[in-house]
Amino acid sequence: xxxxxxxxxxxxxxxxxERMPTPLVQRPRLLHELPAHWADRAPDxxxxxxDGRRLTWRDLHARADLLRGALHTAGxxxxxxxxxxxxxxxxxxxxxxxAAGAGAATAILNWRLAPPELAHVVADSGASVLFAxxxxxxxxxxxxxxxxxxxxxxxxxxxxxxxxxxxxDDGAETYASLLARAEPLAARDGLDPDDTCVILYTSxxxxxxxxxxxxxxxxxxxxxxxxAVLPMGPADRSLAVLPFFHxxxxxxVVTALLAGAPTVVLREATPEAMCAAVADGATHLLLVxxxxxxxxxxxxxxxxxxxxxxxxxxxxxxxxxxxxxRALALFPDVGFLQLYGMTELSGAAxxxxxxxxxxxxxxxxLVSAGRPMPGxxxxxxxxxxxxxxxxxxxxxxxxxxxxxMKGYLGNPAATAETVTGDGWLRTxxxxxxxxxxxxxxxxxxxxxxxxxxxxxxxxxxxRVLAEHPAVAEVAVVGVPDEKWGEAVRAVLVAxxxxxxxxxxxxxxxxxxxxxxxxPKAVEVVxxxxxxxxxxxxxxxxxxxxxxx
Numbered sequence: 438x439x440x441x442x443x444x445x446x447x448x449x450x451x452x453x454x455e456r457m458p459t460p461l462v463q464r465p466r467l468l469h470e471l472p473a474h475w476a477d478r479a480p481d482x483x484x485x486x487x488d489g490r491r492l493t494w495r496d497l498h499a500r501a502d503l504l505r506g507a508l509h510t511a512g513x514x515x516x517x518x519x520x521x522x523x524x525x526x527x528x529x530x531x532x533x534x535x536a537a538g539a540g541a542a543t544a545i546l547n548w549r550l551a552p553p554e555l556a557h558v559v560a561d562s563g564a565s566v567l568f569a570x571x572x573x574x575x576x577x578x579x580x581x582x583x584x585x586x587x588x589x590x591x592x593x594x595x596x597x598x599x600x601x602x603x604x605x606d607d608g609a610e611t612y613a614s615l616l617a618r619a620e621p622l623a624a625r626d627g628l629d630p631d632d633t634c635v636i637l638y639t640s641x642x643x644x645x646x647x648x649x650x651x652x653x654x655x656x657x658x659x660x661x662x663x664x665a666v667l668p669m670g671p672a673d674r675s676l677a678v679l680p681f682f683h684x685x686x687x688x689x690v691v692t693a694l695l696a697g698a699p700t701v702v703l704r705e706a707t708p709e710a711m712c713a714a715v716a717d718g719a720t721h722l723l724l725v726x727x728x729x730x731x732x733x734x735x736x737x738x739x740x741x742x743x744x745x746x747x748x749x750x751x752x753x754x755x756x757x758x759x760x761x762x763r764a765l766a767l768f769p770d771v772g773f774l775q776l777y778g779m780t781e782l783s784g785a786a787x788x789x790x791x792x793x794x795x796x797x798x799x800x801x802x803l804v805s806a807g808r809p810m811p812g813x814x815x816x817x818x819x820x821x822x823x824x825x826x827x828x829x830x831x832x833x834x835x836x837x838x839x840x841x842m843k844g845y846l847g848n849p850a851a852t853a854e855t856v857t858g859d860g861w862l863r864t865x866x867x868x869x870x871x872x873x874x875x876x877x878x879x880x881x882x883x884x885x886x887x888x889x890x891x892x893x894x895x896x897x898x899x900r901v902l903a904e905h906p907a908v909a910e911v912a913v914v915g916v917p918d919e920k921w922g923e924a925v926r927a928v929l930v931a932x933x934x935x936x937x938x939x940x941x942x943x944x945x946x947x948x949x950x951x952x953x954x955x956p957k958a959v960e961v962v963x964x965x966x967x968x969x970x971x972x973x974x975x976x977x978x979x980x981x982x983x984x985x
Contacts, residue, residue, distance in 0.1 A: 522568070
């Protein structure tokens with residue numbers, strides 16, 4: 438056994454005696470082989486469904502071949518890149534599979550971007566073909582109008598059939614017309630599992646967004662690791678609600694494809710739509726914590742529908758403990774599984790299992806991110822010296838995982854800053870690892886508040902404030918202060934109509950926190966700003982506070 442008390446102990450899945458991913462019989466080595474793999478075994482079983490459309494594994498395999506033929510005619514081949522922008526759709530997944538089999542990569546872009554932002558990522562991706570949802574066509578055309586060499590534009594709509602009312606009436610080239618002219622083309626031979634097949638852009642909270650190059654091997658190995666801790670198979674039904682430009686969107690679908698589980702794709706992830714899909718047979722769901730309060734507020738009918746899930750996975754941001762406790766009590770038969778990961782890791786790296794969620798002896802670990810999944814290593818290092826830290830001490834979390842990206846597209850300098858020579862990815866997160874290998878992600882290093890020479894982790898203050906009955910949501914940031922350098926500021930959403938007593942709230946904090954950690958200022962707002970992936974936008978909060 439590893440000595441977990443020794444300095445520099447790195448949490449590894451193998452140390453715990455957990456089973457490693459059990460590979461499928463002749464598990465595909467390449468992403469685009471998944472439809473054919475399952476079509477050989479259950480050709481008429483459902484693979485994907487959305488808005489009343491249903492594709493079997495045979496259908497999905499055939500449509501990917503057909504689109505690959507169209508891409509070949511458009512000049513897309515090994516090393517090429519295409520891009521997709523729009524709400525979740527079957528066309529996006531077909532494009533990923535078709536391009537991967539051509540030796541090309543698909544950049545999935547954030548449809549919420551403003552035209553200048555969208556123009557930047559389209560140009561950065563180097564896409565020669567852009568598939569754009571009709572719903573965002575005006576923004577896309579404005580963005581492309583600023584580029585010297587815009588990609589060929591194909592307009593998609595779901596369902597992608599001739600005469601679809603979502604298609605434009607101005608003569609633009611459509612997805613349906615592209616497929617109607619195409620001849621099927623089988624996937625290329627000799628493709629490398631380490632080829633890039635998906636490009637996802639980071640949220641861009643520090644500088645311009647960077648395109649993380651995800652490989653066939655990385656996506657499939659990460660999915661296999663998740664399936665080692667998450668029972669899922671052809672008898673289950675997965676629900677995809679997160680946007681596909683988010684790592685928890687498209688990469689979670691890859692996990693279901695690897696498991697042979699049919700996936701229901703939602704274009705609009707409303708609480709009503711999610712509950713309806715669960716009532717219709719969905720067994721697995723991955724959401725961000727901000728979505729769960731909407732489910733809990735949906736009343737008895739919503740609760741009864743949601744209770745039909747087998748597993749509710751969540752991640753991307755911390756889950757407020759009061760919300761989690763309420764969900765655990767309301768849905769006693771649902772297995773809750775927390776995931777921690779990054780775009781650069783092709784998804785999750787650690788998992789807090791359902792068993793730990795419901796173990797009263799381990800209640801203190803509900804605020805942890807769990808332990809590294811099979812095949813993943815985690816360590817905490819001093820961010821300045823890069824020396825390993827002993828269990829319990831805070832430092833920067835480093836992860837080594839087979840799901841790690843190849844690098845940032847066209848940005849070797851940023852890649853070298855993030856990935857070490859021996860394969861560790863610097864997450865930029867402040868964390869500690871306990872003696873049993875549980876990872877506690879405290880905050881982003883860049884969000885650490887230094888006030889009067891003392892370090893304050895915003896997440897620690899947020900956890901205390903979130904327990905107050907008058908607080909529904911909270912974010913804590915550091916703002917410039919002439920005396921202390923930075924001051925702790927709490928921005929709150931009230932839980933009810935009654936005004937929040939700021940003096941009482943500060944007294945509540947002083948009973949539970951050191952004085953220097955207590956908020957110097959409290960602001961109550963109607964809603965916290967969030968970025969496109971559902972995370973609280975602390976940059977916006979800091980900017981607003983500084984401007985004020």
